[in-house]
Structure formats: C-alpha cells, structure tokens
Amino acid sequence: MAKSIVVTIGGIESSFALEKLDRAKLYGRRERRPLDPEGRRCERAELTRDGALLVRSGMTAQGYFDGDGAWIPNRDLVGLDRDGTPLPQVPSTLGVAQPLEGPIPPEDVLDLAVRTVYVLAPEQIDPALAAQLQAGAAFRFAFNYRADYQAETAVLVANDAGVFALVGRPTPPPWASIDLPAPASFDTTEDQDELDFEMF
C-alpha cells in the first residue's frame, strides 16, 4: 500500500490515504473486440516486414541499447537535461509533509494539465483546512509518487463527494493578440498528430 499524502498548513499536518481514480472505476469501460468468422475472439498479432516472424503478445520487450548493441540496465539510466547534463533525482513526496500553498485562484487549477487524479481518504485532517476545502478553496503542493527526475504539482480540492488530488504539470497558455493570428494552414499531418486525443 502506498504511503499517505501528508500536507501541512499553519504548522498543522493533515494526511490522506490515496487511491487512483479513473473512468473505468466510475463509468465502466468499452472494449472493442475483434471476432473471427465463427464469432470467436481473435488475437491481434504482428508480422515483421520480412514476413519471417509472427510476433504475438508477450514475445517482445523494449529497452535502451548503446552504439555497440549492448543493453543498458534501467538502473544505469538517469534523467538528462537538454544539454545532456544529469539531473538531480527528486525523491518521492509520499509520507513526507509538503507545505500547502493557497488558497490558489481557480485559473491556476485550470492551467494544470492533469495526468492523474486521486481520491483521498482523510486519515487526519486539520478542521480549518477541511472547512476551507468544503468552501471551495484549492491548495497547491509538490507531489512525486516515486523518486524520479521530475516533480509534479498537485492541487487539493473537495466537493460533497470527497477530497481529491489533481496531479499534473502547470501549463500556462499563451496570449493571443491581433498581430498574432493563427497560421492559415490547417492541413498539415504534423499538426493533426499534435491533437491525438486518444493518447490521453
């Protein structure tokens, strides 16, 4: 079981157990299944370009290799910046008290590109924080589920159903002005790929 989210405001700690929320848990899901002519379920596989190998589920793996074709173990990989300089590892924030910032304006929450949503079960909650959350306030804190090379931002919100943490990365939108119209061309393949909403 994952450690708790622990936050602090005004010197008072609150902690929450977390469970990931996704669409399947709320609404169920739709599976598109291929059937053979007898109505039995098919399996999707792949054929290599030379036709020599039929690749079925479970037959492949992926990883990093150096120029000599030697496999690089994951433990040897580190995060690099654009210049190739190693980045410091960001530790997990779970179980470690994180200062809450806020209340923050709704626009800051709307500018967060949410990747993960957690339902939070309060284990211990500051009554003043609970009251502010129920009144519609949102608070920001640093979040990192596991140690890696990039911290994320979480926002704590609540409604009548419960308390939630929205985790993502702040992505402030650009301003539009009269002298900066959108390009008139609408039909480039590159731009269509940019909006692949199935990738979510």
Next chain:
Amino acid sequence: MRKIHLMNEAQRDASIAMESIPEAPSPKMGVPGKTIAFHRYLAATEAGLHATLLATHGDDLAQALVDGDPEIDLEQVGRLIGDTTPVYLSADGGVLHVSPQLVDVLIGPDGTERDRKPAGDTPANINELDPVRVAGKKIAKSEAIARFAFRRTVAIRHVDGLTYDFLHAMAKQLADEGVLAMLGAGAKGREPLVFQENGTPYRGFLEGRVDGPRYQLLLHLSNLELRVPT
C-alpha cells in the same frame, strides 16, 4: 493547427483555429556521455511463451526451467523488431485472411459485461455544419475545478481581424462573468465534443481571460467527474 466551428451566445458562428498548449518536455533518460537508443526486441519466440511451455512440459515445467533454458531461443531472442504489419489470429491460432468483425463490449465498473453491440464509427463533430455552441449552462470557475478533472486544454485562436473581434468579445464576456461556459456539439448543441473519428468524447468548458487587447479563449476538456467510486 486544426479548425473548430464555434457559435457564440448571440448565435454568430465562425470557423477558427485551435491549438494544443505545449507542455514543457520531460527529462530524457540516458547515460551521461553515451549515445543510446530505445529499441523493441524479441524476448521470446512462440515456443518460449508460458502457455506453449506448459503444454510441452506439463507439470515438469518448473524442473525443465531449473535444468535448462527451454524458454530462450538463442538464435532469435534479442533480435530487434522494426516496422511490423498488424495481423489477426483466429481463436485456433491461424492467421485470419479476412477482416475480423468488431464488437463493442461495454463493461460496468464492477467488471461485468453490460452490453455488446456491433462496433460503429463515431465521427468527429467539432468542425461540421452544426457548430459547437455554448450549451446554455455556465458554471462558476471555483465550482468547476471541484467537479471535473480537466485533462487537456486547447487554445482557440483567431485567423484574421474579424475572428479576433469575435473571440476577444467572447473571452471578455466570460472573463467578466467569471464562469466557464459548457459547449456542446451536434444539431442541438448537447453532444460531447469528439475531435477525431472514434476519438474520446469530452465535455468542453470555455474559459475567457482578457488583458487589454490580448485574450485567452481556452477550451478545457474533461471526461472525468470528481466522484468517489461506489
């Protein structure tokens, strides 16, 4: 850049542009000072899959794995896999030479099958004859952020002077009201937004921000309410 056909509350419509808002790139994984590449490779042949090994060795599989490496084909494993062509295998394991029938199976939150029907295509609906429009419902920003998870936002952009005026006015009205306007597609403006054929349907919420002559008209997309699963 893609188009969206948008109608305002005064029922004036225009075809305008939208673009995704780029996120800062994630750090690249690597080894300092070394050039590395990411590859997909063959980890097992069909004879090395668990089901095949079990069929071959039966109850002796564990011992066979201790005694040797029956799951590894030294001639094949490690081979890099480049471009491939998708194929379907019938339930018997043979290559299917006709297109499979596709069915959509609806599975409830409890994991049980609820319905099954022939698969149909869902067309995109954001740049059609019927414009995407303000569905009439507006919601305070503070309420919206506590009710919906917004997975993605696209920026609505003008393409000329006329559409600048159109969008700036929309953004200003929404900013002044401090609300998000729910958008809907289809003839009655009640359908969720589908950005590409068979794409995920999203509820769209339009937000406006204005800074003098500059504006942000942002279409926030959500397909997830903030609720606790039962």
